[in-house]
């Protein structure tokens with residue numbers, strides 16, 4: 001009997017061919033297995049029917065841990081048997097839109113970690129030890145199929161020892177493309193910040209010692225450079241904050257081990273699962289009572305982003321030091337993508353760091369660390385990148401058109417929708433300048449190549465001035481394709497709907513800003529959306545408030561507080577003058593704001609983020625936003641120990657949730673009620689008000705599901721309180737788990753709206 005199989009999914013770079021080889025040999029079959037140019041795998045089997053049946057069962061039941069089989073297409077072949085043995089043969093360039101994809105980068109596996117630590121092992125202390133089950137993938141692959149010559153490992157020909165393992169079927173590095181050791185593989189070296197080589201026998205452990213002594217280092221990893229520093233010494237952290245222009249933005253830290261993380265943070269079961277998973281994301285953990293790291297790591301926040309080592313190099317940094325954690329933050333200048341090339345790095349980071357720890361392998365595609373937090377038992381992506389991208393999200397239905405979504409502006413990603421799979425790119429960042437714009441183009445083109453996507457539709461935001469919108473228009477024009485512009489919050493809602501396979505939703509979409517269908521600044525919206533429709537209905541929203549000075553109001557939230565107070569009987573002008581020292585230009589600015597308030601002219605916003613910002617400023621928690629979401633995050637951090645003392649009843653009229661009364665009530669309680677209780681009460685009011693509105697509309701429309709999406713859905717208190725209200729009303733409540741609720745999920749939502757629509 002002769003059978004040809006076409007296997008799709010994540011089947012290259014995961015030890016699939018060796019597995020197929022062993023399974024075929026075990027069942028007495030002859031034939032071959034090979035990688036295809038579209039990330040799929042082809043298998044030809046010759047042998048008796050029983051052997052082939054057993055093979056097919058084992059293919060699914062015993063597949064390698066990292067493999068994901070989407071489909072197995074089997075064709076019976078006629079003719080005589082041609083093979084005497086089973087072999088792994090040269091890859092074919094054959095490429096179709098198969099829906100297969102290469103895997104994300106995978107953290108070092110435990111057998112490799114054991115070998116790293118075993119003085120008897122030939123790869124003892126080799127910092128880039130990997131096998132078929134672990135190592136970089138997405139960040140080293142330049143083109144398909146996944147063979148060494150198509151990766152940045154091509155510059156490192158295998159030595160005889162590695163080659164022996166590579167060709168030995170019984171070895172766990174049989175056909176492992178990243179196999180390497182200290183003889184043939186990438187090398188690590190240390191330099192000063194002006195490029196002078198530091199001559200040491202062990203550059204990695206020396207780097208650890210330098211960190212421990214208070215030096216700042218740039219460390220090259222899989223997807224780009226990290227900046228690393230001590231987590232306990234003030235001097236390097238202060239210096240880092242100054243030179244990186246990061247006043248208060250929290251730094252992620254790498255803990256030596258799970259135990260080390262537990263010493264300063266609470267780690268719940270689900271968080272532990274994520275921390276130790278092969279994706280190794282940064283997980284936001286609540287600081288515990290013993291938290292003893294410098295306050296400069298994550299200032300004024302109740303949580304801290306922690307990740308565990310994911311390469312041999314990371315583990316070795318901690319070997320000869322007492323430190324159990326180091327700051328490990330993406331090396332990028334503000335609004336620039338993560339630095340990846342050795343050549344650029346002195347120019348970009350030389351003024352920030354004291355030393356560089358390099359390796360000499362190229363990063364093919366840059367990839368930042370992923371960031372997650374856990375709500376109850378549900379993972380939430382704050383950033384979906386290394387360890388996850390480019391693995392697809394599986395949809396309930398097949399889309400009508402192969403679509404490319406280019407996303408919005410901040411925290412951007414792009415997305416390719418192909419059949420029933422959505423491939424979201426790695427984190428691109430804020431697309432505001434030429435560097436991030438070309439990163440967006442390159443990442444999207446690479447993803448198109450990897451998926452063999454022949455785009456039929458291009459999707460983007462409604463905002464006419466976004467760089468990504470311009471790029472999408474160019475792309476559509478060049479290729480003569482239709483362009484679909486999707487309203488920002490509609491995209492959020494569509495993403496949530498698609499993720500849960502819903503036909504209809506009433507979505508609470510809350511964030512900082514999205515360009516509304518009417519051209520206004522939206523951000524606290526209740527939308528009714530149906531699957532496959534390009535239209536949506538805006539059912540309700542938060543009360544609009546003046547955004548005095550536009551972007552200035554987002555940067556200096558006191559302006560928002562003043563605008564809201566001016567609608568009450570509070571004398572907003574004297575309040576502003578009293579607080580003028582908190583404005584960058586003092587009394588002059590306070591006076592100017594008061595004058596503008598009196599005229600009442602300006603753009604308005606319904607943003608939920610801006611209300612949280614205004615409350616944060618009113619409570620004195622944040623006068624200047626130095627990073628995205630800062631005032632709201634600090635408000636949440638204070639609220640976690642609070643309770644709903646104010647118990648305000650949501651004031652709703654004509655589909656608008658009043659927020660002026662909220663700010664007035666907090667104003668009246670200042671000094672009488674704790675900041676924690678006031679912060680919590682504000683969350684309670686917004687969550688219950690928005691949920692009540694959504695429930696009311698859902699009941700009228702007969703919609704069974706209410707969802708919460710947008711950047712504010714990363715807020716645990718809001719999400720938890722909304723769930724209570726919605727479920728109490730007997731409706732289903734959904735949140736994102738697979739796609740980011742924030743703007744990293746917008747490209748996905750755009751692709752959904754366009755890809756399922758009719759033209």
Ligand SMILES: [Zn+2]
Pocket residue numbers: 108109110111112113129130131132133134135
């Ligand atoms: Zn391994």
Ligand SMILES: [Zn+2]
Pocket residue numbers: 158159160161162163179180181182183184185
């Ligand atoms: Zn070697």
